[in-house]
Every structure is written in structure tokens, then in C-alpha cells.
Amino acid sequence: VGDELRTGADIGADDRGAAMHALLVELFPIARSLAGPGIRSTLAALEEVTGPLDRLVFPTGTPVLDWEVPREWTLRRAVLRGPDGSVVADTDDCNLHVVNGSVPVRTRVSLDELESRLFSRPDLPDAIPYRTSYYDEGWGFCLADRVRRALVPGEYEVDIDTDLADGELVVGELVLPGSSSDEVLISTYCCHPSMANNELSGPVVTAFLARWLSQRGPRRYTYRFVFGPETIGAISYLSERGAHLREHLRAGWVVTCVGDPGSFTYKRSRRGDALCDRVAEHVLHHLAPGSEVLDFFATGSDERQYCSPGFDLPVGSLMRSMHGTFREYHTSLDDTSFVTGEALTASLHMYQQMIEVLEANRWWQSTAPYGEPRLGPRGLYPTTGAAADAARVVGDMMHVLNFADGTRDLLGIADRGKRPMWLLVPIAEQLAGAGLLREGDRGGGGA
């Protein structure tokens, strides 16, 4: 997909695919949870790409919207040993082996007693599933069904060396200011332990997107990048920033599941036709035709919070294979080999293009709306290039001049003419330079 992109400062072949994949491999082993050391060290590693992040800190027990901030979870090691003392599951091998959020336990139990504490996937006999127990005092082990089925009766030794203790929930935030107070939100999450597509692809691509944008040049929009735990992180963040976002947010996206080689999927905002949706669908339509576009639904990732009816923010999500639709989802099969540098790069490029479209989208208005304005005396006729190209450019000029009547932004003008907006951007600028377009009243970065 990346090769097809036509504009943007550094679009095209680049070496960021390898760099992104290397960062993902580095982050993979960390035992993340909603709160605790895992997410802190993850944020620290991301900062090597993004530069310093602000930290919004929510102490355990803080009420956030309808919720309450949980305790921190620290995993040192969790081991399950069989009757003969052999290791059945050990988080030193794979941190998915323990139910995320498990309370500390040291005990011996029979296989019968253990059964309700074991989780496996009969449909994927070699996969260790990912399970959580965030809001009740539970514990358990996850293991491959093939291993589970070989367990023999007898007494098992449980050794879960964890802490559940008061502390704080942290959300990392990076604000890249623009000339306007209108804002764009890029939100991702980093609370999952060792899984690559869902979720490390999200924070990795988001970090590189932030770095690119910080170096890209002047911005019209102000951009807000958010890295936190899923659900409770977005809820905590909204408890702090919700009112502000309701006033200033013009577009936003949740970045998740962007590293697998599957084709793109766009999930619309709850509004369905918000600026984020128009931009994403425009880019997909022209650069990745045939991508799937889904109406908003109330399950999924953090768009659930941003698009809760009280906020109803213009936030969608561009993914590759959507959570829940790929076999590897929420198991140890979602590992670093499932994610490729090429896929990460193409996803990054797509988000860059969406930002380019946002930045270039203006409410142009014709200054000469009565009859066609004359191009010749203004030096607007293309003088180089093939005749067919010249006819295309003149056609595009006429299209922009005709539809720039103050009722549509440039994106709407492009969609009206079934043209990619990036072909019209230089044309609109040329027309504006010749005094035939001026920025209309709804301009200035607005939606």
C-alpha cells in the first residue's frame, strides 16, 4: 500500500519498518497490566521514539466516571508444577501463563481443584490464551490445551509471586501544538503482556507517527497522542480531558491491530460521517480500495469510551485485521512473527496520509463565481507536460472553481468529483495564489 501513496513528506520506501519491528521485539517480553511497572517501562521505551511524554497520574481508588482506578499489579514470577515436580507453566517462559491480575498465591491443590483455575483453547491446542482477572480477587493459569490434556491426577504446586497494591494508573500524553486550537486525537493502549498485533503494533506505530509529525513542519491542527491502558485508561483520560475534547476535538482515531499482513478495516465513529470518517474513507478508497468499512458498534477498543453517548466524540479506528477476527487474537500465537515491518510501515503511511489530508483540507471559496474565470491571462494554463495531463489539470481547476462555493471543504470537493484530494491540493493552492480562491468563513482548521 505504501508504494501507492502519492504525497506526504516521507512517504515511500523507508527503513522505519525494521525500526518499528525492532522496538516491538524489545517491548514484547514486558509483563504489562492495567497499572504497575510494566506500563511504566513501556512508556519509557516509547519515549525513546516520541521524546518525553507528559504523564497523567491517577492514584488507586480515584473515581473516574463510573469506575474506580485499580491497584497496581506486579508480576515477579508464577509457576505451576506437577505432581512429579516438573514445570507445567512458568511466566519466565511466557508471561501469558498467569491470569493477568492474579493475586499472590502459594499453595498445593489437586488436579480436580485446579481445573477451574486453568484456561486453554481446545480449538487452538498449541496456543496459550490471554486471560485477565482485573476486578475480582482471582488467580489462574493459562496453558496450551495439548499440555492441559496431558496433565495427570495428583497434587500440583501453585506459586504465584505477584503484588496487588495501591499505586497509580499512568496515561502518557504528547501534545503537538498547531496554529489552531482545533484538535486531533491519536489514541492507543499498552496494557497487554506479550502479544504483538493486539497490542504492541498500536503503540509502536503511534510512536513513529508522533515522531514523524513532530518533524513534519508547521501544523494547523493541535495533535494529542495518548498511550494508556485499554478501557480504564481511556476512561481515566476522559475524566480529565473529556470536556476539553468535546469542545476542541475535530477528528480522532484509535490505533490498534495495525501490524498483521491483513487488509485494512475501518470502523466508523458513532456519528458515522464525522471528519475522521470522511478522511479515513477517502484515503482508503483511493489508496486501498476494497478495504472493509464498518459502522460503529459498541464493543471493540477505546472508541467505546470516546464514542459513549455522553461524549460522542468524532473518533474512529483504522486497523488491519480487526480484533476478534484473526485466529491468533488474544493468544501466544499473536507473537512477533505475526507482525511484519512492511505491514507496520503501510499502516504508518496510511495514518500519515490521513493527517496530510486533514492538514490540507480547507474551506476554499471561489472569488469569481459568475461564469468560468479565465485561466489564460492569469498564467494558469499548464504549459508543460502531455496534452492529456494538461486537460486533467484544467478539468481539475474547473472542478474546484465550480464546487468551491462555501458549502463544502476541499475534501468534499474531491469526493464530489471522485478524485483523490491530494491531486486537488496543489491546484487549489495555485488558484488561491492567482486570487481565484479565498479561504471561507468556516476555514481556519475547522471541521
Added chain:
Amino acid sequence: VGDELRTGADIGADDRGAAMHALLVELFPIARSLAGPGIRSTLAALEEVTGPLDRLVFPTGTPVLDWEVPREWTLRRAVLRGPDGSVVADTDDCNLHVVNGSVPVRTRVSLDELESRLFSRPDLPDAIPYRTSYYDEGWGFCLADRVRRALVPGEYEVDIDTDLADGELVVGELVLPGSSSDEVLISTYCCHPSMANNELSGPVVTAFLARWLSQRGPRRYTYRFVFGPETIGAISYLSERGAHLREHLRAGWVVTCVGDPGSFTYKRSRRGDALCDRVAEHVLHHLAPGSEVLDFFATGSDERQYCSPGFDLPVGSLMRSMHGTFREYHTSLDDTSFVTGEALTASLHMYQQMIEVLEANRWWQSTAPYGEPRLGPRGLYPTTGAAADAARVVGDMMHVLNFADGTRDLLGIADRGKRPMWLLVPIAEQLAGAGLLREGDRGGGGA
């Protein structure tokens, strides 16, 4: 279809099919017309199912809207005899043999003179057609085309023993009050002589629907059942109730052609997207996918009057094979064998389901619209059942909570999520019980 229905007090296999068919067989021989003894005895028989009906009485000559109430017609017997004295047509065999509304005549005519008084269907040589002569002083005989073609020249004896006399037009009405003054209309007609699908299936199903609803339990809506002659009955009824219905009616349906084994057909109200249409199309979509849905058109049955532009009431019609589309229509072939107990039952079930949907449809509004509300502490997580079922229930809860924003009723929430509303009803009630939903301002039975 009945087997697929999921809710409703007595949905599922029942013995009402046999009872309905038996009532239809009982009513079949009666020589009904617009006004007269036939419709009176029909109403009396229906009352054995519905309980007492109120009677709206319109004396002959009363102006009703643009019309005038006709005289009563009484048929004792009409016989046509051939030159050799043999019986050609006799209403004692089939009351379709005489043109409905014929004036009394006793005369002898040649076959040539008789021809313009005879009606047959060359395309259906064994069928006796149904013809009427309500508003002019005519008479005639209907007979099988095969019989007609065998008639020999000579003098024929006409003996039509009827009365056309001042009297009254009667419309039976049953009102089942609900807690709200918002109303639902169920209208059917019973002016046709011996025909089963069009029309006896209509009053029979309507009568059983009324009985079911009277025993069903508390109602929110007030229901108004109407049994009268077609066209002039609806016009007379509207002359009395039109202003009231314009103020109170929220949904309504004309019940006709609901006994044949064909698939369902829904004809929309003139408004096209009224509550009656949304309910009927929702039920059909989920319980009888592939049914035909037609936009309103100005010919048909009594919806023509309810949907005349001055009234423009929210009245559609759920039928099986629509009038005019089946071969047996308006002939002696539309007999009691053309109608089945199964088809009558399934039609009854469908109307019951439409009423269940109406009754359960509320303007729920989330009380916790900022971010997702927490289900766990409120005991809302499903604790029994398979994991897939639990995920479905949680997904449905999230769906209802997200879309219950005061702009949609529960039916709209169900349609937005492509779910049958009956799956969401218990979920909405559970959420309301936990204080997460309250009934919104447009609630209280409104549309």
C-alpha cells in the same frame, strides 16, 4: 413461521388453527353484503370469540364523508333456469351465483337478452366469479364459463328473490383499553359472501387476536378492533372516529388475505416509515426473511381510506398472498380448502409478535452516558450459560447502553444493531432495574 417466534405469551404450537378454520367454515355460507342480515349474523358469530362488540350504526342515506350509506340487501334465493326448466345457477348452491346487490327480478328473457347480465371468467372455466352492483339498480348472474358456454338459445327464467330496503349499516368495534391514550387500530372487513381467504381469514384472525389480547395482561396501548363492510364501512367509521384517530392513533393494520399458504406481504402505510411500518418490517425481517414489502399504493383495501391524504393515518397491512395476486381471488375457488389452519395460526402469531414489539418498545435513555458504565459491581455480568452466550449478552448490553441516548426507541436501537428487539427487551429491563436506563421524555407509550 410460528415455530420461529421467540416471545409472546402463547406463541408456539397451539390448537387455535383448528378453531379458526372451524369458525371460518361456519361463517362461509352466509350471504353477506355491505348492509343487511348477512353482516349482522357474521358479527354475532364473531362475538362468540371476541365477546360483545359495540355497534356503530349508520342509517341508510346518512352522508358519510363523500358518500352516502346504502340500503340493506337481503338475499333469499336467486335462481336462473334454462329453456328446459333445468337450474343453471342457484344461490342455494353457491351465493356467488347472483350479482351481490341485485334488485328483485322475476322475468323471462332470451339468451341474447341475458348475455349482458351473465358474468364468467374464460381464463378460469370452472370458477364462479364474484361481482357486485352496489350503487346502481342492476342485477345479474355469475357462473362458471364452462357452464355458460353450454347454454342453448331459448327463454330463460330469472327469479331473484331479494330485498333492497332502507335499514342500517353496522360496524362492530371492540376497544381494549390500555394505560395510555395512545391507540392501535386493527381493522378488518366482513361484507364478502362465500370466499375464504379474501375475506373470511381477516375477521377470523382478527377475532382470535382480540381474544388473545384481552387475556394477555396489562396493556400500554389502547387497542381498537374494527369489523365492518369494506370501503363504505371504513368510510362510515372514519366519519365518526377520524378526528379521534388523527389525534390518538400511533399504529394500525388492515387484516386481510391472511389464510392462504403463501409467504407474507407487507404493504406500508402512506407515510412509509410510520411506527406500524417499522414494527411490521422488523418482525418480518427477523421471523420471515424474504417477505415482500411494498410501498403504499392507492388501490387495495381499507388502508385506502385510512391513508387518504386528509387522514394519512399510520396504517399498513400485513397479508399473505395479496388480493389480486392469487388465482383464486374473487371467485368460488377461494373456498375453505384454500385456507389452512397453519397459515391462519402463523398470521395470528405474526400479528401477536407485532403487538408484543409495540408493547415492549420504549424510549430508554442511559443514565450513565459518559464512558461505559461498569457492569460487574451491579451484578450485570452473566454468570450462567456458555461463554459465547455471555459475550452476546454483554455485547447487547453495551449496544443498548451506547445507543439509548434519547434519540431512538428500543426498536430503533434494535434496528441500529441488526438485532431482533425481543432479545434486547429483557436486557433493557435488567439495565433499567440496575438504574442504568430510565424511560425518556418521549416514553409513555408514544411513537
Added chain:
Amino acid sequence: VGDELRTGADIGADDRGAAMHALLVELFPIARSLAGPGIRSTLAALEEVTGPLDRLVFPTGTPVLDWEVPREWTLRRAVLRGPDGSVVADTDDCNLHVVNGSVPVRTRVSLDELESRLFSRPDLPDAIPYRTSYYDEGWGFCLADRVRRALVPGEYEVDIDTDLADGELVVGELVLPGSSSDEVLISTYCCHPSMANNELSGPVVTAFLARWLSQRGPRRYTYRFVFGPETIGAISYLSERGAHLREHLRAGWVVTCVGDPGSFTYKRSRRGDALCDRVAEHVLHHLAPGSEVLDFFATGSDERQYCSPGFDLPVGSLMRSMHGTFREYHTSLDDTSFVTGEALTASLHMYQQMIEVLEANRWWQSTAPYGEPRLGPRGLYPTTGAAADAARVVGDMMHVLNFADGTRDLLGIADRGKRPMWLLVPIAEQLAGAGLLREGDRGGGGA
């Protein structure tokens, strides 16, 4: 197509096809340009069909909207001779041989110097292309690519005997007044030299349409026919009539490319659903189903000016094969044999039908909207014709009476019922005669 038309004073087989083609042959050799003797003699020839045209005269240099009126161009003869003195291109053979608007030149040049002045179409080796040089001081020759490729090196003799001199641009206008001040615009152009479909078919059909309309009988709308040069003519005309048209114009069409045997193409007005669009699409739908319908786009013919955003007039264009889509376009292949009398006649009939629909379109409103009005006592039941026809007429009456509620014109009533409007016109008039319809508040010729 003509044979399928159902109404209109002189629709059906007629001999105007031959007359139109003869006029086109007569006009073909004239060396037209934007201004000058060619367009003047063309207008004079058209007046033999239309009667006298008013002339709007714009002197050279007059500012018109964003433009300026050009000089007149007179072509006496232009010849290009080869090194051996033989004629390579001579406008006495075909006036496309010289670039239209060429300045006078008498010189000798080498083949190398000549190359940039020569125009041919390698894809159509036998076609002489049509090129213009209106707004810069250029000159050149157009020739068949086969001839060009055979040119030998050497000195070529250029003899372009033309004038470019101050004068005037002329637009011919014919106003046929109606009872209302609401107007319909029929606009065509006549600035192209020897080409038949684009463009002589346009002024020829328009002239015959004007003659037909002037003889047709009383008109409700006032019709304005415009004959001028393309682009600058429409711009000049709008500089004079734009404000008036914005107030009075209800529908309009640009007539061009209406003589080839291809199927019909309709290009919508910029508004997309203006009266001109509804009428044209209705007529095409019923008389030429399968015709192509295109949304407005900003390139094309004079609709570009009428539909510039400041004017945004309700002007579309019914064509046969659209400019740019047929092989012969803008070359000597678009000659009098490419255009047929049958195609011209069918196009004329289509425009006539559109005018008939406009004239017959009224805002009928039912006077008896409560229940169905009774047809019998008003003598409205059809008494002649087959039963099926009678049922159709009654159905149409019911349809008109139901939907004539003041929110739709008769065209909208016809479209709502998927019926051709001309079947409903006599029915509406019959109902109006019986007092069941009256003309509504939006009537009187309005849109």
C-alpha cells in the same frame, strides 16, 4: 424513439428529419468562429426556420463577467504548399485545415520550423483535427496524420489570408412569451466550423423546436432560445441576462450533440434535482429506458457557465453521444454523414416531450381528501374500453387523488406511482373538471 412518444401536437412520423438534415448540410461549409461573418450568416440561415431573432451585440473589448469580448475573425483562404508547390492543406477543401483564429501570415518556412504549427491525430490518421487559437496571436495548420507523415523536408509556403479586427460578438435570442413570467431556457451554440454533430445538430434541432413551439398553441411558460458562440457567447449572454434568469428561470437545457445515432445521455444540472432534471429523467425513463444519466461536472459545454456557482441555474443537457465520447468528435470525421435525419427527429421529439411535460405539470390538490371521493355519481367511471383499461384508469384516478395533497406537482405524483406523466394529465383534467382537484398555491406555472 420517436415512435414511442405518446403525446405532443405533432409527435410521430414527420418529414422534419429531411428538412433538418438539409439545413445542416447548408450550414456545414460556413467558416464560423467566435465572432465574425460566419456566425452572422449562420444566424441568418437559422432565421428562415425560427423567424426573426433578436440580436444581443457585444463590441470587441467589452468586459463580460471575468472575460473580454474578442475580435472578429474572417477567413478568406488559407493554403499550405509543399517544397514542390503542391497543395498540402487548403481551407477551400475543408475549413478545419487552418487553426481557427489564426492571424494572417504570408511566409516561407522549413519543415522543421513548421512542425510546431502542424496538428494531426496519429490515432485517427485520416482525420483533420479541429484546433483553435482564440486568445493568443497564433496560427497553424491541421491535417491528416497520414498526409503529415508523408511531408518531405524543404521550404513550405504559408499563405493565411485572414482578418482579426475589432467588431462585435452576436448572440441571437428568441423569446416566446407565455402566460407566466416563469421561464424556460433552450441554449445552443454555433461557433464551430465544418462539424456536424458537435455542433450543427444543436442549432438545427433548436431552430425546429422553436418553430414547433411558436405554432403549438398557448404556453404557460415563457421560452427563451439562445444561439451564440460557445463559452464566450454564454458568458456575454449571462452578463446581460444573468440577473433576470436567476429570478425567472425554472428549467433549461443546452442542446448539443443531438444528431448522431447513439443513445441518449442526460447531464444533470449542478443542483441535480432541479425541475429540468426531473422532467428530462422522467421522459428518458419512460421513452428511452437505459439512457445514461450523469451528475453535473464542471467541464462540457455552456452548462458550465449557466451552472457556475454564482448563477447555479437549473440547466441540464440532453445529448445523444456526449462530446468527447465519440471517435469523430472535433475532427473532419464529424461530417454530415455522421448525422441522420432519424436521430435529429428523435432528439427533437424528446425535447418536445420535455416541454409538453413542463407545460402540463401542475400543483393539483385534492378537494376531497378525507376518504376516497365517490367516482360514480360524478360520472368518472370509465364506461368504454376493456375492463383492464377501466381498472387502470380507476387506479390512476385513485393514485392522483391520494397523492395530490399539495406537497407534489403532477410530475412528482407520476414518479411516485412509476407512471408516465402523460397518462395522468387527462385524468387530472377530468378530476379537476369534476371539482375533485383544484390548482394549489404553488401552481401557476411555478416550479
